[in-house]
Amino acid sequence: MGNVFVLAEHRQGALRDITLEMLALAPGLAKDFGGEVEVLLLGSGVDALAEKLSGYGVKVLVVDDPLLADYNSDKYQKVLSALIDQRKPSLVMVGHTAQGVDMAPALAVEKDLPFVADVIDLKLEEGVLKATRQLYSGKVNATIAFKPADTYLVTVREAAFEAPDPSAAGSIEKIDSPLKEDLDYRKFVEYIEAEVGDVDITQSEVLVAIGRGLREDKNLPIIEELANTIKADLCGSRAAVDAGWLPHDRQVGTSGKSVKPKLYIALGISGAFQHVAGIKGAKTVVAVNKDPEAPIFAHADYAIVDDLLKIVPKLTEKLKELKG
Amino acid sequence: MKTFVCIKYVPDTSEAEVKVNPDGTSVDSSRFSFDINDADNYAVEESVLIKEAHGGSVTIVSIGPKESEVMIRMALAKGADNAVRVEDSRIAAYDPLMVARTLAGVIKGQEFDLVLTGCMASDDGQMATGVALAELLGVSHAAMVKKLEILDGKVKAHRELEGGLMEVVELSLPAVITIQTGINEPRYAPIRGIREAQKKELKVVNLDDLGIAADQVDVSASKIVLEKLYIPEVVSKAEIIEGEPDEKAEKLASILVKGGLV
Numbered sequence A: 001m002g003n004v005f006v007l008a009e010h011r012q013g014a015l016r017d018i019t020l021e022m023l024a025l026a027p028g029l030a031k032d033f034g035g036e037v038e039v040l041l042l043g044s045g046v047d048a049l050a051e052k053l054s055g056y057g058v059k060v061l062v063v064d065d066p067l068l069a070d071y072n073s074d075k076y077q078k079v080l081s082a083l084i085d086q087r088k089p090s091l092v093m094v095g096h097t098a099q100g101v102d103m104a105p106a107l108a109v110e111k112d113l114p115f116v117a118d119v120i121d122l123k124l125e126e127g128v129l130k131a132t133r134q135l136y137s138g139k140v141n142a143t144i145a146f147k148p149a150d151t152y153l154v155t156v157r158e159a160a161f162e163a164p165d166p167s168a169a170g171s172i173e174k175i176d177s178p179l180k181e182d183l184d185y186r187k188f189v190e191y192i193e194a195e196v197g198d199v200d201i202t203q204s205e206v207l208v209a210i211g212r213g214l215r216e217d218k219n220l221p222i223i224e225e226l227a228n229t230i231k232a233d234l235c236g237s238r239a240a241v242d243a244g245w246l247p248h249d250r251q252v253g254t255s256g257k258s259v260k261p262k263l264y265i266a267l268g269i270s271g272a273f274q275h276v277a278g279i280k281g282a283k284t285v286v287a288v289n290k291d292p293e294a295p296i297f298a299h300a301d302y303a304i305v306d307d308l309l310k311i312v313p314k315l316t317e318k319l320k321e322l323k324g
Numbered sequence B: 001m002k003t004f005v006c007i008k009y010v011p012d013t014s015e016a017e018v019k020v021n022p023d024g025t026s027v028d029s030s031r032f033s034f035d036i037n038d039a040d041n042y043a044v045e046e047s048v049l050i051k052e053a054h055g056g057s058v059t060i061v062s063i064g065p066k067e068s069e070v071m072i073r074m075a076l077a078k079g080a081d082n083a084v085r086v087e088d089s090r091i092a093a094y095d096p097l098m099v100a101r102t103l104a105g106v107i108k109g110q111e112f113d114l115v116l117t118g119c120m121a122s123d124d125g126q127m128a129t130g131v132a133l134a135e136l137l138g139v140s141h142a143a144m145v146k147k148l149e150i151l152d153g154k155v156k157a158h159r160e161l162e163g164g165l166m167e168v169v170e171l172s173l174p175a176v177i178t179i180q181t182g183i184n185e186p187r188y189a190p191i192r193g194i195r196e197a198q199k200k201e202l203k204v205v206n207l208d209d210l211g212i213a214a215d216q217v218d219v220s221a222s223k224i225v226l227e228k229l230y231i232p233e234v235v236s237k238a239e240i241i242e243g244e245p246d247e248k249a250e251k252l253a254s255i256l257v258k259g260g261l262v
């Protein structure tokens, strides 16, 4: 009792950032619960990852099993379920990621755990665990209190916390795998890498990004003209890609690319966290949006509250003139 | 293929100012326009594509108010066969596990091969309902699916991870799949379909009709409490460029050029 489980997320031999980000939050909570942090590392041949994780001053519980060679949400659920029974942690933290969202809600149902998804903050206040999460893609925050229970479950938003630096040496404990046999109802088949397009936007110096606010593809030419004028590459939000205005390799965000241009001009993009997670590396961000409350403005250096269809043509004209 | 599709009627808040009601736990939605949740729209299309290719039927399930029937009729017009709308104010709708339990109450006991949901509702953004539903129904699942191949007694689901990387998994049927946007191109409802949709069955039920005890899905059953909603303080370091549209554009152009950004 009192311990905090952090589920390590890794793929193809590499730890994913969310694992370390959760370590920014876990030690304080473990202290408040009167326990320690235990990082759960599930996989096959993961000694190197265990070494690395233990360098953050935590205990790493390793379940090394050939059955865990490829990620499988159902197998992870089975292992977590067994470990929760055996070790009764007070809190289980899982990333709100493609892996985590495919597993955590089912675990919550199976173990009947109080569960909050996509938390951006988590605190123990006078014995009550309280989570902060966002609604309406960031326009409203919610405080959610957990009813008292032995074990709580959360998924933690990506890029919401800064990963700590390695600290003291921790320890590693190997645990017998609770898996007895392979599953017949869910099988990992393969990973398929994204197709490579004509332009690699992760290397672009200047990016012009469009979102659903563009409305129709007939508005694309004014955007292209702006991009040509300043030698920028085009990219956009998931909504712009879904609408067919841009190919998939031009999508910026968690399920797209992370970019690091000198200048990022966001046109008609609301600023959902899945999008802005991809522009953390941008040096200067300009946002044009009709809605003064748009979350994108919290990430901008220069803001224009207006109709992009009015701003862009004039902007292009003036840029041409100035650059002459 | 017998498919259930769970869809949600959500407000479009992308351009609207959101205000919290004096009760502190709800938002004033009187001025919002509502429609089908984005990802759910793709789920409906996928179900109709499956029916067209493999036969079978499509049943729409939605928990929502009377007004949401416009959305449900639209799904019927696109090719779904019938629908169930659950309306009951006792459901703790802020808790996806309570929503999933209600949906499971609708589907359990009926034959099905597939249940499709959107992978995320744009209002609450929990990404939890579909995966919880699979566990409640005791069937396999895959979340965030951007390509679905129907095989014999199985499906191959392409889950979208990061940066366009796909994880392909094989699931035995029945299964719950949560659909990611972009999996297909949702059609517009044909005029003839809209006419036919009016004649299709749309059953309206409450918890009692479903045989779900209220204390299994209400605030007493939920293990979490929605304490308060509030508008987050936006800490923006942005320089706001003011003026008429033309002035703003000109000011921005000079900033970019003078700052050596372009």
Ligand SMILES: Cc1cc2nc3c(=O)[nH]c(=O)nc-3n(C[C@H](O)[C@H](O)[C@H](O)COP(=O)(O)OP(=O)(O)OC[C@H]3O[C@@H](n4cnc5c(N)ncnc54)[C@H](O)[C@@H]3O)c2cc1C
Pocket (backbone or CB within 6 Å): A210, A211, A212, A213, A214, A236, A237, A238, A239, A240, A251, A252, A253, A254, A255, A256, A257, A267, A268, A269, A270, A271, A272, A273, A274, A275, A288, A289, A290, A291, A294, A306, A307, A308, A309, B014, B015, B119, B120, B144
């Ligand atoms: C698992 C998962 C992964 C995701 N991954 C990504 C990702 O990688 N990248 C990504 O971008 N999204 C991603 N999303 C989607 C994300 O949640 C948002 O839905 C998406 O980013 C919204 O795109 P948008 O800002 O273009 O559209 P909206 O949110 O609809 O915003 C449109 C904006 O345009 C403004 N606007 C409208 N008209 C005008 C006008 N004339 N002039 C100026 N402004 C105007 C509006 O005020 C609004 O702010 C993901 C979602 C999920 C569930």
